[in-house]
Amino acid sequence: MVRVTDMTHGRPIRLILLFSLPLMLGSVFQQLYTIVDTIIIGRGVGMQALASIGAADWINWLVLWGLQGFTQGFAILAAQEFGAGAYDRLRRVLAMIVKLSCWFGIAVTIISLLLVRPLLTLLHTDPAVFGGAQTYLYVQFGGSLIIIAYNMAAAVLRCLGDSRTPLFAIIAASFANIALDLLFVMGFGWGIFGASFATVLAQLIAFLLCLRSLRRLPFVQLTKADWKTDPAILLHLCRLGIPTGLQMSMITLGGMVLQSVLNGFGVVFVAGYTAANKLYGILESASVAFGYAMTAYMGQNRGARNAARIDAGIRAVLVLSAEFTAAIVTAMLVAGKPLLGLFLSTEEAGAADALAVAYQYLMVLMAFLFALFMLQAYRSSLQGLGEMTVPTLSGFAEMLMRMGAALVLPTFILCGRRSMGVCGSAQSGMVLYADWENQAGYAEITKKTARAVFFVYRVVYLFAPNCSAAGYTSS
Secondary structure, X not given: OOOOOOOOOOOHHHHHHHHHHHHHHHHHHHHHHHHHHHHXXXXXXXXXXXXXXXXXHHHHHHHHHHHHHHHXXXXXXXHHHHHHOOHHHHHHHHHHHHHHHHHHHXXXXXXXXXXXXXXXXXXXXXXXXXXXXXXXXXXXXXXXXXXXHHHHHHHHHHHOOOOHHHHHHXXXXXXXXXXXXXXXXXXXXXXXHHHHXXXXXXXXXXXXHHHXXXXXXXXXXOOHHXXXXXXXXXXXXXXXXXXXXXXXXXXXXXXXXXXXXXXXXXXXXXXXXXHHHHHHHHHOHHHHHXXXXXXXXXXXXXXXXXXXXXXXXXXXXXXXXXXXHHHHHHHHHHHHHHXXXXXXXXXXXXXXXXXXXXXXXXXXXXXXXXXXXXXXXXXXXXXXXXXXXXXXXXXXXXXXXXXXXHHHHHHOOEOHHHHHHHHXXXXXXXXXXXXXXXXXXXXXXXXXXXXXXXXXXHHHHHHHHHHHHHOEOOO
């Protein structure tokens, strides 16, 4: 049975936590797509194949995060209409979301496939891994319509207050992905192609499960009249979706500059960096889940014109963020290195050096994890309220800081991506803080809370360059 949640009533901290927990589990299982690919490729094919996937990562994320951003932005309007109880308009909005998603998916498929080779060349991809990276990206981008379809269905369900269905869909898809990985890579010997193809097929399974749940909701049964093109709704959706997609894509552009720098450090460094990123993808799932929860929470309360609940929601998510940060950092201090070791074959030459790179990178990320939680909470809250300008500017600031750090810091230390992520989050946080006091039309944010957040971001910004103490120095 499909379960939607009205987030305009009830204790905010309980609503946000209960809504986020399935999303966290879903994010963990979603990361299993890439985790399983990485482990099977790294141990079953070799470190060079692992480096091939690592070299393709940021280009892949550029498209994937863009698609996620578009669909998440589209779904904000659905959350607002649901919160307002305007079900007739909600059905028209959903029909227009499907149309826009199809149009965007077709355009992204064509453009991304044409840009694979030029982008890999632009990033100075090592010839030893160029072919593998190209194969991986061709398969992923060929399935862009499937990927956007799943993200569209999951985003709509989340904004309607259903975080459980996407969880069940991802769990089923993850197990399917593992079975297909073993079949295609280990059984058929298809290597990188097999791992990438298994991921796309698993996304298809997740989409079909989400679609089945949506079709069971009585208030979203679309009629022929709902499919009539509505220019006003399409324009509104574009105003929400395009800035969100661009904001997420801009962040990855900075990562692509970083990838270009990293590719010059050799296969060992890229392999260590890839292993740490795969693990970090799981660790940051809590912050991503809180972000999705705040988008739904703020969107519904904005639609219901329930401004009094928004301040309480912000304070609740910051408390939850602090608690989860403490737990994650403690776990990584104890078990970080053994977990990273799962991604690297100890029998290969250079594996020990790759593990050292991965662990040092992970520790710097952990030092600034709370900044990431706050950034996700504030950015997603503004987006849920329909404010797109400032989150987009924060993404632009994050991109500039990431690019600057990647291009400048390697001259002194090899922690470009780590420092860049910290600086980018700090600058973005200050941009977001500056906008909160301008949202009085929707909420009166507690000034002590906002000023405390700003102080933390300011400290992070001032001390980010000192991460060289934990940096990796090549011999």
